[in-house]
Structure formats: C-alpha cells, structure tokens
Amino acid sequence: xxxxxxxxxxxxxxxxxxxxxxxxxxxxxxxxxxxxxxxxxxxxxxxxxxxxxxxxxxxxxxxxxxxxxxxxxxxxxxxxxxxxxxxxxxxxxxxxxxxxxxxxxxxxxxxxxxxxxxxxxxxxxxxxxxxxxxxxxxxxxxxxxxxxxxxxxxxxxxxxxxxxxxxxxxxxxxxxxxxxxxxxxxxxxxxxxxxxxxxxxxxxxxxxxxxxxxxxxxxxxxxxxxxxxxxxxxxxxxxxxxxxxxxxxxxxxxxxxxxxxxxxxxxxxxxxxxxxxxxxxxxxxxxxxxxxxxxxxxxxxxxxxxxxxxxxxxxxxxxxxxxxxxxxxxxxxxxxxxxxxxxxxx
Numbered sequence: 001x002x003x004x005x006x007x008x009x010x011x012x013x014x015x016x017x018x019x020x021x022x023x024x025x026x027x028x029x030x031x032x033x034x035x036x037x038x039x040x041x042x043x044x045x046x047x048x049x050x051x052x053x054x055x056x057x058x059x060x061x062x063x064x065x066x067x068x069x070x071x072x073x074x075x076x077x078x079x080x081x082x083x084x085x086x087x088x089x090x091x092x093x094x095x096x097x098x099x100x101x102x103x104x105x106x107x108x109x110x111x112x113x114x115x116x117x118x119x120x121x122x123x124x125x126x127x128x129x130x131x132x133x134x135x136x137x138x139x140x141x142x143x144x145x146x147x148x149x150x151x152x153x154x155x156x157x158x159x160x161x162x163x164x165x166x167x168x169x170x171x172x173x174x175x176x177x178x179x180x181x182x183x184x185x186x187x188x189x190x191x192x193x194x195x196x197x198x199x200x201x202x203x204x205x206x207x208x209x210x211x212x213x214x215x216x217x218x219x220x221x222x223x224x225x226x227x228x229x230x231x232x233x234x235x236x237x238x239x240x241x242x243x244x245x246x247x248x249x250x251x252x253x254x255x256x257x258x259x260x261x262x263x264x265x266x267x268x269x270x271x272x273x274x275x276x277x278x279x280x281x282x283x284x285x286x287x288x289x290x291x292x293x294x295x296x297x298x299x300x301x302x303x304x305x306x307x308x309x310x311x312x313x314x315x316x317x318x319x320x321x322x323x324x325x326x327x328x329x330x331x332x333x334x335x336x337x338x339x340x341x342x343x344x345x346x
Contacts, residue, residue, distance in 0.1 A: 022110040029107040033171040094225035095232045103276030112211045122150035139254045139284035158207045166199030216274045233310040239301035240266045251288045255281035268312040
C-alpha cells in the first residue's frame with residue numbers, strides 16, 4: 001500500500017517539489033555569478049545584474065556635469081528605491097507565508113538538511129547537540145540504523161560543502177573566470193588564498209557544529225522573515241487539531257523527530273518562531289495517521305484558522321488540552337505514557 005503524502009501541483013508530492021526548488025535555487029546560487037546574473041565586482045567597484053553594470057549613476061556628477069540634486073536623485077533611483085522594493089517584496093512574502101524562502105529555496109538550508117540526514121545515519125541524531133537519538137523508524141515505515149561508518153561520509157561532505165561555499169562566495173566578489181582559472185592553475189593571489197582558507201574553515205565549523213544555531217539566531221534574512229511572520233496573525237502556519245490530541249498517543253512524536261530545525265510542531269505559533277514552512281511535520285503526521293479515518297492532526301492553515309492558532313500561548317493551549325482530554329475521558333498523561341512528549345509544552 002503506497003504511503004500517504006501531501007500532494008502538490010500536478011500530483012507530485014509536496015516534498016518532491018520542495019527538493020526540486022532547493023536544487024534549482026542552489027544551482028542558481030552557484031551559476032549566477034558565472035553568467036553575470038548577479039554579483040559585486042570588487043575590481044570594477046559596482047554590481048553586475050543580468051550582464052549590465054549597475055552603478056550609482058554618479059559619473060556625470062563626478063565630472064561636474066550634474067548638480068547635487070541630480071546626484072541625489074540618481075542615488076535614490078539606483079540604490080535606495082531598488083533596496084526598498086526588494087525589501088518590501090521579501091517582507092510581504094514572509095508576512096504572508098513565513099520563512100518559506102528558508103525552507104524551499106535557501107542554499108544554506110538545503111546543505112543543513114543534507115548534513116542532518118547524513119549525520120543521522122552516523123549517530124542517530126540530526127545534530128551533535130541533540131540529547132537523545134532519534135527512533136530508527138521513519139514515518140513512512142522504513143528504518144535508518146545508525147552506523148559509525150557513515151562518519152566517512154559526514155566529514156568529507158562537510159568539507160566539500162565548506163569549500164564550495166567559500167569558493168562560490170568569492171566568485172560573487174571577483175570575476176568567476178579569474179577565480180576558477182587561478183584555482184585550476186594553482187595561481188591564486190595571496191588575498192584569494194586567505195579568503196578561501198579562512199572561509200572554508202569558518203564554514204566547516206558552522207556546518208559541523210552550529211548550522212541550526214546560525215539559521216535560528218545569526219541569519220539576518222531568517223530573523224526578519226520570522227519577525228514579519230509573527231506580526232501577521234493570519235499568516236500561513238502549521239495548525240494542530242487539539243480536539244483530537246488523543247490520537248497522538250498512537251504515534252511516536254514523528255513530527256518532532258523529522259523537523260530539521262529541531263522544533264516541536266504541535267506547539268503554538270509564538271514557540272515556532274524559527275519554523276521554515278518545510279511541511280515535513282505534516283507529511284510525517286499524514287503517514288503515521290494513514291490508518292486513522294479522521295486523517296492527520298497537523299496541516300497548514302491560514303486566515304481565521306491561523307488567527308486562532310496565533311492567539312494561543314503555551315499555558316492557554318495546555319488548559320484547552322486538559323479540558324479536551326477530560327471531556328473525552330482521556331487520561332491527561334496518556335500521550336506522554338505512550339512515549340510521546342507533552343502535546344503542548346509551554
């Protein structure tokens with residue numbers, strides 16, 4: 001019997017669509033400077049966008065042909081206005097759909113998830129800092145048995161990712177042909193060598209030890225997306241059907257275990273600040289509740305449903321939880337006694 005998953009456009013599972021968008025954006029991240037789609041050339045001292053030089057338009061002012069007012073107008077049109085438009089677009093998308101860029105496009109997060117899964121095969125955890133190992137069972141019924149031999153996959157993977165990131169970032173600052181040509185012939189300049197060595201070491205440490213911490217607390221783009229999302233009570237959010245919380249007693253907290261950001265998806269919105277809208281928790285719930293005629297307990301909601309979710313805090317959600325359990329004659333600690341975490345842990 002095929003495992004149930006959320007279906008997206010043209011019947012393709014949502015998670016497959018997400019993988020495709022991640023791969024596509026990662027390739028764009030790597031090749032954008034090569035094809036002059038976007039980069040800052042430190043030699044030319046200006047941006048190149050879609051093959052065109054993007055300057056502040058101050059050449060005539062420097063030559064004494066334009067007035068200060070005309071120079072100010074040029075700066076507004078070439079720098080301030082584009083920044084406002086891009087910033088507004090990013091904030092609007094985040095305000096409406098949350099950190100969807102992080103979960104569906106971000107090249108850094110796609111590496112985070114890849115390392116997570118490889119590390120899990122080595123030690124049974126998605127992070128070195130997780131206190132407990134994950135269950136070997138996956139929501140779809142398959143199993144992953146940790147094997148230390150996978151460390152021979154983890155370490156090379158992290159090294160390759162670190163070097164790749166440092167190299168690609170350098171191509172955003174210097175002509176890619178120069179960077180890759182110097183690498184190929186072993187003729188890197190001193191500054192280029194220092195940048196690549198320091199960058200590779202920094203990315204290795206970050207990818208190996210602090211990739212989740214970076215996404216949660218150090219990424220400015222992620223932080224601003226989360227703030228915009230929290231400001232909109234009707235924004236898309238993972239909703240939990242608390243009136244059916246008793247059904248969680250048949251599960252092993254699969255939604256918690258699959259979350260790449262190490263969050264508890266059944267928590268209230270304000271405790272899901274770093275949620276990247278990847279939807280893996282909803283798929284896990286759909287799979288583990290495949291025999292339940294009422295279906296899954298986690299799903300994306302918006303508008304009125306999202307507003308009611310955002311109105312809850314941890315204590316209120318727990319009170320509702322207790323009342324629902326009492327009304328249904330369910331022991332309050334039923335889910336906990338079945339190996340689950342607290343349904344709503346403030």
